[in-house]
Amino acid sequence: MLAIADPDLDNGPRTDRSARSRMCAVTRQVRPIDELIRFVVAPSGEVIPDLKRKLPGRGLWVAASRQTVAEAVRRHQFSKGFKREVRVSPTLATDTEALLVRSTIEALAMAAKAGQVVSGFGKVDDTIRSRQTRASIGALIHASDGAADGIRKLDAVLRQNAGINDESNLIPVVTALTSEQLDLALGRSNVIHAALLAGPASKTFLSRSHILVRYRMADADKTAGNAAQNSPIETVRTRTT
Incomplete structure (x- = not known):
């Protein structure tokens, strides 16, 4: 399965590239x-x-x-x-998490520069309500330290404006970053809610979010490969739109 002599080490980043x-x-x-x-x-x-x-x-x-x-x-x-x-x-475990957080923040900043992020409760609400822009939503982002009331309100808007029984129409909800970290990524203050629009930069952010979530939540889920799906914060969970 692993085409290397030493099971612990690879032979460098440019070798065994096909290994998955x-x-x-x-x-x-x-x-x-x-x-x-x-x-x-x-x-x-x-x-x-x-x-x-x-x-x-x-x-x-x-x-x-x-x-x-x-x-x-x-x-x-x-x-x-x-x-x-x-x-x-x-402190390697903590230092690694800090690097994962920074990587996720940087990916969100790149998505924002690419015009693939809408932030602020009102703008996110408008994006969800608009048939034209709702179809382009790749994920909703909520600050992990944000009030639950705002999340519930936006969730209700989603349910009112989309088919909640269509399981093929699922929107990830990312709650892995704090408000301060969202502020840093988006270059503004007091960011609690944001909508991630579809695009290459958005895919990078979602990928890095999942890695961060896995790192934090794998132990709670008793496996090192699956993010816990029941935690209200610091996770990437799926909501029906």
Whole structure:
């Protein structure tokens, strides 16, 4: 299944490009690469996450789970996997999450620059109500620390303006970022609600959101590959439109 001699390490980012799965160095389970994080050793000798899977050198793969990364640190799995002494920050699990958050914020900022984000309760409400623009909604975004009342109101608008029984017409609802983080991404203050319009940049944001959610929620879901679907915050859940 894995065309490499060492089950723990790949041969670099430019080799085995067709490989779609790897073995987690901690759980020893083979998973799709989208459910894993690649780690490499920097020239300084420090282990760092390679979120884009492009950094040079051999890589070690760990399930995209905060608990699993923390376990890798505790068990000195990186030194064992790389078969040499390496520097591993005790806060690597937290640092990795911070990088995932930053990556998600940057993706949302790019979507906004591409004109694929509408923000503010009133504008999101108008977008949902308009037959012309509603069809282009790729996701709704709510601040994780926003009031539940606003979310309920927009959900009600969705149900009033679209066929709620059509399971083929589903809109992801992203609640992985705080209001402060949404402000940073969109360059304005007090952003609580936004609508993501369809487009390439939007797909990138959704992909990175899912990775962030998986990292945070995999342990709660008892698997390292599925985001918990019942948490009201810090998740990507599906709402019927």
